Amino acid sequence: MPARPAFLVYQWLWSTLDLLFPPMCGGCGGGGVRWCDACQEKVEVISPPICELCGGNNPTQGLCLDCHQRPLSTRAIRSWAFFNGPLRNAIHKLKYERDISLGIVMARPITDLFSILRWEIDIISPVPLGVARMKERGYNQSVLLARPLAMSTGINYRPQALIRARETNSQVGLTVKQRRENVRNAFRSSRGEVEGKSVLIIDDVMTSGATLESCAAALTQSGVRCVYALTLARAKKNI
Numbered sequence: 099m100p101a102r103p104a105f106l107v108y109q110w111l112w113s114t115l116d117l118l119f120p121p122m123c124g125g126c127g128g129g130g131v132r133w134c135d136a137c138q139e140k141v142e143v144i145s146p147p148i149c150e151l152c153g154g155n156n157p158t159q160g161l162c163l164d165c166h167q168r169p170l171s172t173r174a175i176r177s178w179a180f181f182n183g184p185l186r187n188a189i190h191k192l193k194y195e196r197d198i199s200l201g202i203v204m205a206r207p208i209t210d211l212f213s214i215l216r217w218e219i220d221i222i223s224p225v226p227l228g229v230a231r232m233k234e235r236g237y238n239q240s241v242l243l244a245r246p247l248a249m250s251t252g253i254n255y256r257p258q259a260l261i262r263a264r265e266t267n268s269q270v271g272l273t274v275k276q277r278r279e280n281v282r283n284a285f286r287s288s289r290g291e292v293e294g295k296s297v298l299i300i301d302d303v304m305t306s307g308a309t310l311e312s313c314a315a316a317l318t319q320s321g322v323r324c325v326y327a328l329t330l331a332r333a334k335k336n337i
Contacts, residue, residue, distance in 0.1 A: 105249040109202065116199075124191050124200045125184025133203045137184035144177055144332070152307060153177055154335040162335070170307065171314035172299075173324045176215060177332035178207040181303050185331055189302055193239045201242025204330050208300070209247050217326050220295040222248045223259035225313055226285070230265055243330060244300035253298070259291045260299070260313055269305065277308035285316040293321035304332040 122129055125137030148155060149162035151169070153176040156162045179185055191197040192204060224240035232238065241257060248255035263286040269277050299313050304327075314325040 102250055102252050105246060108246060108249055121199060123184075124188030124197060124203065126187070132199055133188065137188075140183045141185050142180040142182060144179055150174070154332065156335075164335075170311055171318050171325060172310060172327050174217075175304065175307065175310060175327040175329070176211060177304055177329045178211050179331055180334045181305075181331040182334070189239075189331060192242065193235075193302060196236070198237060198242055201239070202246055204302075205243045205246035205250075208243055208328055208330055209250050212247060212251070212298075212328060217298065218296055219253050219298045219326065220323075221256045221259055221292060221297045222251075222253050223256050223297060223299060225299060225301040225309060226257070226260050226262050228262045228265040240301050243302060247300065247328075256291060258288070259297060260285055260287055260316065263316075269309065274306045274308070277306045278311070281309050281312040283312070283316075285313050287316045287320040287322075289320040291320070292317055294323055296324050296326070297322050299325065299327040301327070301329045302331065304329040306333075 116132075120129060121132045123131055123134040123137055125140070126134060128134050144153070144155065147157065147159050149165055150159065151161055151165040151172070151174060153174065154162055181189070188200055188204065192200040222244050224238060224244035227235070227238045244257070245255060247253075262284060264284055266280050266284050269280060272280060297317050299310060301310060304310060310327045310329075314327070317325050
């Protein structure tokens, strides 16, 4: 897929900043690059067999046991790699240490994965942060992944397609049941933005899938045609 002009300019701006402020690798801290070859080699890229719905590791093709028992509102979810090693370090720096330069690097594997999937998408939308967390962090890490994907593909980028309806607690440390309850009805969507459209949700990490499911439920209530989701990483399922 040829890069769009807006994306080329976006890349050029970050490359220029690298000349002025030499970067460090988000995975190991080595100097000179934002993401080094050694860290890339340690990434555990997700490969078949995977669940056809949630995209998690699965003994065989088809649906995993969880998706058989509790089907999702999304048409399909896919993630680039498992949330461990250098990738985990990089996501933590992107998310909690204000290393926003990692956004352009971490968006590349999502873009490559999307080009393989060949999903027909009308709108790309990041999972939104709550007001309090946005003020604390100053940016939404999912935006740093979603916007480059939209620019490189030319797909309509609509961050307002999803908004937080209420503040939620951190999902860290919660059980699957607690995670689902924590984000239940936490999002809403405008029918005028998404009705009849195919929407792609972008997030950094999928753990239980509760957040993506809550987003998909809000979009479904607003009349979308279908919902897909892409994340940079995901927790490994016990099978």
